[in-house]
Amino acid sequence: MLENVLFLRGLETCRNGFHEKDPIRADDSFNTFEEILQTAKRQDVDFILLGGDLFHDAKPSQSCYVRAITLMRENIMGDKPIDVAFVSDKDVFQNSVIGDVNYQDPNQNVSYPIFSIHGNHDDPSGFGRTSALDVLSASGQINYFGVCKDLMNIRLKPILLRKGKSKLAIYGISHVRDERLARLMAAGSVNYELPPSNPDSWFKILVLHQNRAVRTGTKHIEDKWIPDFIDLVIWGHEHECLITPQKSLDPQKDFYIIQPGSPVATSLCEAEAVEKKIGVLKVFSKQFHLDEIKLETVRPFVFHTESTKNWNFALKRNQPKEFEDLARKFIKTRLFPLAQKMLTGHPKQPKLPLIRLRLELEEKSHQFNTIRFGQQHFNDTVGNMSDIITFKQAFANRATRKDNVLIDAADLEDLLDTSEMKAEALAPKFFEHEDNEKKKLKVLGMAGMCEAVTCFIEKDDKGALNAMIK
Amino acid sequence: MLENVLFLRGLETCRNGFHEKDPIRADDSFNTFEEILQTAKRQDVDFILLGGDLFHDAKPSQSCYVRAITLMRENIMGDKPIDVAFVSDKDVFQNSVIGDVNYQDPNQNVSYPIFSIHGNHDDPSGFGRTSALDVLSASGQINYFGVCKDLMNIRLKPILLRKGKSKLAIYGISHVRDERLARLMAAGSVNYELPPSNPDSWFKILVLHQNRAVRTGTKHIEDKWIPDFIDLVIWGHEHECLITPQKSLDPQKDFYIIQPGSPVATSLCEAEAVEKKIGVLKVFSKQFHLDEIKLETVRPFVFHTESTKNWNFALKRNQPKEFEDLARKFIKTRLFPLAQKMLTGHPKQPKLPLIRLRLELEEKSHQFNTIRFGQQHFNDTVGNMSDIITFKQAFANRATRKDNVLIDAADLEDLLDTSEMKAEALAPKFFEHEDNEKKKLKVLGMAGMCEAVTCFIEKDDKGALNAMIK
Incomplete structure (x- = not known):
């Protein structure tokens, strides 16, 4: 009955390079990334789907690039033929540097293609607004999709894949600032292009990398904004592993949510202390099933x-x-x-x-x-x-x-x-204090300023302020 | 008579990314790099040899990586079979992250392999002491060789290549601080492993990336230190294009020197104002000939x-x-x-x-x-x-x-x-002033301090001082 086997590593974060300078924990993220890739191979999946934050840093160190690329090339390349037909228009990659799936490149043998959106950690930044995923895409290791360039009016084209009778449409929204995406979704400014010919027959996945939990000082994405035709949401960003598909709590909605969580504990909070798992998704026509697989390389x-x-x-x-x-x-x-x-x-x-x-x-x-x-x-x-x-x-x-x-x-x-104490929460205290006329912001508003400062702090992006002003 | 066709782009510097933020000159280095790769293809060369400084920055921007990798993949990949047999022991790459030539990887089709040493601009730096060339090597675009890890006693193993009757041994010395390499060479502490079986029958090339001209405050490599059995030196680093093979001026020596120079003017000095050329080297047995090709994309x-x-x-x-x-x-x-x-x-x-x-x-x-x-x-x-x-x-x-x-x-x-005014030249004025007991260096000597400071300034390498102290 189940025909397609998809390896789901929506997995908010492989977070390669996390704690890479820590003499004890430096290898943790790479070990687990390797385990994930090896599991994909052992399970003989059709492809690997990542929900953002493959890297911990927007500008990974060269050492981190070498390790991540080497692991990928060791595990995803090979002669095994790929049975999944890529049937999208190529302009599904219009906002990426490479305009086709890597397994159609006649000059390399990919056996386990990786599809990925970016997260808040590896989004485009620095000179040329280029993501680390663009580098991996240019060098042939991943298929980087879901990049939204026009942030006034988001138009999503799905990745369309076919295998036998199963047809899969994957909508990706690479990380957008939560406040912005929430505003756009609430205003109905996120448009989903339907698959051609009998749209109902496609199994539709939405991959996103945004706040799901309510946090002070920022926004989260509400289930009511997810369109009705979506069958399954792969929710990146959140660290807690909630791999078992949950039906949306919104009574109006029928879709399921899988929250893979972060495979390596990146902050020592309660939500990270649960068992880390990945899932292999099987889809047949409009039905799906998820096999949960416990990760064994995760540090206790x-x-x-x-x-x-x-x-x-x-x-x-x-x-x-x-x-x-x-x-x-x-x-x-x-x-x-x-x-x-x-x-x-x-x-x-x-x-x-x-x-x-x-x-x-x-x-x-x-x-x-x-x-x-x-x-x-x-x-x-x-x-x-x-x-x-x-x-x-x-x-x-x-x-x-x-x-x-x-x-x-x-x-x-x-x-x-965990976003409880962000620039957004601290800034008003500083800039909006009544006595403080001199400090009032003139060039950028509060939100823009906060975004730039966060970008500077989290991503060491020295051009963030300039870019925001432009 | 001439059988092998080698494309020489010893070319001290492709300098990809040079002036990448300059609105006018941003594309110059990429345009010329593309021309060089296309010329290699048009000339149907057996391989491409780079003499260091493929990148201008030790940590190229992600945008620069994407552009350089894309150009390489567009031009060096393909079905054309490679007639040059790689006959070295694999431990010729023992100091690199990848232990084999990229065209023997069954999972990618390389038609025009690139061999490169690193220069002073793209040498290993930052966390994990990793070069940008390691990244390109891990992702399959280049064969990175000539990395010397033991700087007390350098042992050089040649890359051995055969095509028909021609046998080529290529010794690479990736950039080492000039003072250090000069000291090692003068002391006879650079050892060259000879090719096996009839060493005299191999045509021997030495590729290095060091000062050739005399400059105050630093050292240069003297011809008398190059061993007698070397037939040809590809001299990177120097910016002036002296592509026509010159016999060594040392009357004791028989080797020739090709100094490809920098394809893009990186400093507006007289030496950069000459015509920029690349060369296609043809070797038959122990004879060679160089075809000079003028670059046409170079900005006047x-x-x-x-x-x-x-x-x-x-x-x-x-x-x-x-x-x-x-x-x-x-x-x-x-x-x-x-x-x-x-x-x-x-x-x-x-x-x-x-x-x-x-x-x-x-x-x-x-x-x-x-x-x-x-x-x-x-x-x-x-x-x-x-x-x-x-x-x-x-x-x-x-x-x-x-x-x-x-x-x-x-x-x-x-x-x-042009190295006329380096930390080495300025430091003594500061640290060795008689009145200045307090400023005397205690942890690092002058040379070490200068090296770390230069590394910090030129490569934005924040860990340079720590690394030097260790």
């Missing part, structure tokens, strides 16, 4: 929030040393065994676990230096020595306190990464 | 030094306006016609010429603002509006003057580019 990661109320001890104030000792024991006896259970036996799975203990303190004076804590007690036994512990304020009168010394650097990083 | 460039003594005018002091007028007329009537003659009719040759008039002033007060000069008089008629004129001091008592206001920015750039 235990996230735990603990209220110190439960510890049932009676320390005096200013005894962080004793408190530190309790935390150490808790990690060793309670969290390490959990990490141990996550070992899969895969030869490339890294053994040192990531541990994140979020302590809800009853007493502010129980705080201690978490960096020294990691160095003293967990040197060579965890993968994230310097940020094992974060403190959360749980003590009384929290709302009235003005100091926020309890937010440490690691927490801040998580906040930034 | 006129360099002229003029002593204002010749102008025979009697201006008073402080009449720069009148002087400026004379300069303008001189350019229009004397230099523009020369540029006009350089037009080849090639559809991709840019028309706006590069003009550099070096004025030797008799009177310092005749100086004028050269940037405004260009904007006022040569907007839209030359390619280098802002640096058409440089002034040279020719007036009396020059040696005793302390001010050097007459060195303008454009001159300075040339000086830097």
Whole structure:
């Protein structure tokens, strides 16, 4: 009954190059990317579909390019014939540097073609507004689609693929700033071109890389904006792996959502601590089925929030040393065994676990230096020595306190990464303060300024401000 | 009689990406690179040999990668069988990321293989010490060789190629700091592995990318250090095109030198104003012949030094306006016609010429603002509006003057580019000043410090200092 086998790695992020300078975690993203490619091969998929963020950096290091390209060429090239016919007009790639699918190039043998949109990490940036995916597309490794150049009025042409009786239309929306895409979708300014000849007979997938969860200071894409004819949404960007297809919660909608999540934990938050999986999608006519496959090279990661109320001890104030000792024991006896259970036996799975203990303190004076804590007690036994512990304020009168010394650097990083604390949220405090006439923005509005600053910070894109002004 | 046809593009520099942000000159390097690749195809060469600096930047922009890779794939791929057998041990590529020649990869069709060493512009740098050529090697476009990892004792294994009766051994030395290589060569610490079985019967080429000319503040490679068994040296790095094979001036030596020069003028100095050519080398047994081919897409460039003594005018002091007028007329009537003659009719040759008039002033007060000069008089008629004129001091008592206001920015750039004014030359003034005990270097010596600083300035390599200390 099921005929097509599609390998889904919508997978918000392969995030190749993530933590590449970390002596412990440098190889994690590459190991898992390799596992994914090898799984695709073993499952003999028809193609690989990526939902953005193949790279962690908009300008990957040359070392990262070499590793990613080498892994791809080792795994996706070969003599195996491809049974999926590419039947789109070629102008489906009109906004990409290469105008055809790579497996129709007579000068290279591709066995497992990769189709990818870009994410917020590897979107076009820098001189020439070129994405790292353009480089991979030019060199023949991927088919880069879903690039929207006209951001006033988005017109989506689907990638059309046929295999036997199954017909697949894949709409891609490479990452667009959430505020912008939400506005366009709400206004009905995103237009979907239907497949030719009997549009109803095509199975229609939408791949996008946007906020799904509600976050302060930014927008997310609402299910009600997804058109009715879409059968399945591959939702990139979100880190939590929700691979099992879920029906839209909007009662008006019939489509399913697969949220592959990030294969490597890029921020040590709760959502990243679930099992990481990829899926092989099988489509026959308008029916589909997803086989879930657990990734075995992922570094064990235990996230735990603990209220110190439960510890049932009676320390005096200013005894962080004793408190530190309790935390150490808790990690060793309670969290390490959990990490141990996550070992899969895969030869490339890294053994040192990531541990994140979020302590809800009853007493502010129980705080201690978490960096020294990691160095003293967990040197060579965890993968994230310097940020094992974060403190959360749980003590009384929290709302009235003005100091926020309890937010440490690691927490801040998580906040930034999960978009809870973006330039958008901070800027108004600075620029719109009443007393501050001089600081009022004149050339760019707040939104444009924030976009440029975010681009500069996240992507080291020195031309971001210039580009935005133009 | 001549059997092998090798396309020589030792060509110190394709310099892809040179001036890529200049609205006028952005395409120059790509146009000429395309012409070179097309010429290789038209001449049906056996392979293409590059002498370093395929890229202008150690970390090319993604836009530059896309353009260079696209041009290569359009021109070097195809069904044409390759008649040159690669007969080296594979460990000839032991220091490169890919361990075999790209035309033996069963998954791609290469018709015109490129062999390249790196130059001083595209040498390994940044995180992971990876060259842009590693990226191109990983993605299958080039064969990157001559990487010396052990810089205490260089061992060179040749690339061995056979076609019919001709046997070619190519030794490559990718760019090494001149001071270091000169020291190693003088000490006899560069070892050449001879080809197996009848070494005398092989035609031996040495490709290197080093200073050949004597320059203050740095070293150059002397002919006497090149071993006797070398038949031909392809000398990259130097910008002047001296394509016609020259016998070594060292009476003890029998080898010839071909200095292809830079195909695109990267600094507006006299040496770059000669005709740019490439060569097709034909080798039969131990004889060779070079066909010279003029490049037709190169932007016209006129360099002229003029002593204002010749102008025979009697201006008073402080009449720069009148002087400026004379300069303008001189350019229009004397230099523009020369540029006009350089037009080849090639559809991709840019028309706006590069003009550099070096004025030797008799009177310092005749100086004028050269940037405004260009904007006022040569907007839209030359390619280098802002640096058409440089002034040279020719007036009396020059040696005793302390001010050097007459060195303008454009001159300075040339000086830097032609290595006359390097960190090596400037540093002693700063660090070795007697009064300056505090500034004495403690961690790194002068040479190491200079190397790191140069790397930081020229290659935007933020990790250079760290790497050097390690």
